[in-house]
Amino acid sequence: MTQSDRARVSWHQNTETRYRHGRTSPDPDRVEPLGFPPPWPTRPWIYANVIASKNGILTWKRTGVHDDPIRAIAGGDFTRSGRLADLQLMRYLRACADAVSFGAQTLRDQPDLIGTPDIGGGLGDALYQFRVRHGLGRFPLQVVYSESGRLDLDAPMFNTPHLVVIIITTGAGARHLRARGSHEKGLTLLVAAADSIDSVGLRRSHERLLNEFGVHYVDCEGGAVMLESLHQAHILDEVFVTVTDAHVVPTEHTEVKRIFEFEAEGACLIGEGRTASDSGYIFRRWRFNQR
Ligand SMILES: NC(=O)c1ccc[n+]([C@@H]2O[C@H](COP(=O)([O-])OP(=O)(O)OC[C@H]3O[C@@H](n4cnc5c(N)ncnc54)[C@H](OP(=O)(O)O)[C@@H]3O)[C@@H](O)[C@H]2O)c1
Numbered sequence: 001m002t003q004s005d006r007a008r009v010s011w012h013q014n015t016e017t018r019y020r021h022g023r024t025s026p027d028p029d030r031v032e033p034l035g036f037p038p039p040w041p042t043r044p045w046i047y048a049n050v051i052a053s054k055n056g057i058l059t060w061k062r063t064g065v066h067d068d069p070i071r072a073i074a075g076g077d078f079t080r081s082g083r084l085a086d087l088q089l090m091r092y093l094r095a096c097a098d099a100v101s102f103g104a105q106t107l108r109d110q111p112d113l114i115g116t117p118d119i120g121g122g123l124g125d126a127l128y129q130f131r132v133r134h135g136l137g138r139f140p141l142q143v144v145y146s147e148s149g150r151l152d153l154d155a156p157m158f159n160t161p162h163l164v165v166i167i168i169t170t171g172a173g174a175r176h177l178r179a180r181g182s183h184e185k186g187l188t189l190l191v192a193a194a195d196s197i198d199s200v201g202l203r204r205s206h207e208r209l210l211n212e213f214g215v216h217y218v219d220c221e222g223g224a225v226m227l228e229s230l231h232q233a234h235i236l237d238e239v240f241v242t243v244t245d246a247h248v249v250p251t252e253h254t255e256v257k258r259i260f261e262f263e264a265e266g267a268c269l270i271g272e273g274r275t276a277s278d279s280g281y282i283f284r285r286w287r288f289n290q291r
Helices: 069-073 081-095 104-109 121-133 171-179 199-213 224-232
Strands: 010-014 045-052 057-059 099-103 141-145 165-170 188-193 217-220 238-243 268-275 278-287
Touching (some): 045 069, 045 081, 045 224, 057 069, 081 121, 081 238, 081 268, 081 278, 099 104, 099 224, 104 141, 165 171, 171 188, 188 199, 199 224, 217 224
Parallel strands (some): 045 217, 045 238, 099 141, 099 217, 141 165, 165 188
Antiparallel strands (some): 010 268, 238 278, 268 278
16 A cells, blocks of 8 residues: 555545535545535535644745745645645545636745646546546636736746636736736636725626636635635635644744634534544535535
């Protein structure tokens, strides 16, 4: 058994019974199959996927290139099998989606980020085959939310062949992006409002993702600001959160952002899992909107 096989999340609690892609896992050694409800009639089903410290911290303002909240939250060691399981789940969740989305600050802080499932290796191949079997494109669409349009268009996401990128932005943001060559790079700008995008604009832009781009499932990978915006708009349907055993001292950082107080906000725990090889990581699935 390889290390990645030992890093499979076993869901001891899982109340979602609607398996839109069947009950067969794309790669039984590495991921258990997950079900999803149907999308809403007018907008996609939106799920998020994040990693949080034991005390609920998602991120903070980075002080430099060596200040990496995700590494600290993961327990300071990207090789432990809990983190491997988290990455395998992340890639599977990407593979289940028509679009993977990010807030602009996440992309500014992690400029090499691309939300594709096939980073290579056995799981990558299996997820590619899974998408082909279910009539999904090789790559999910990439959606970036940016009111300002202040994005580095030299980043890999905007320069990878066959990747379709949609930027949900404002009129001012669109002008800024066009002036810097978004059209020449084939990027689609979805203008949701003139100057700032409120809950109505955010909801409408997801309706457009369904109607104009056939997006039925969105996998939002954060960050915290964007998750809060989606939640305020009542369109964040559920959150997959990996809780690690790292305790982050909030006073050591600035602009600390936390995961939701799920129970206090009325979310239901519909899934919980662990890996046999790393008891420090817990995988939870919290649902806000019942369907
Ligand atoms: N722990 C985790 O799992 C996790 C997950 C993701 C990210 N992160 C970390 O979190 C940090 C970034 O997260 P963050 O919370 O600071 O920022 P974020 O959510 O990634 O991005 C915030 C930005 O999104 C845009 N935005 C916000 N509301 C919007 C709306 N209604 N419509 C359109 N665009 C909107 C704005 O972009 P403009 O400023 O361009 O207008 C805003 O500055 C990074 O360091 C990243 O590594 C952690």
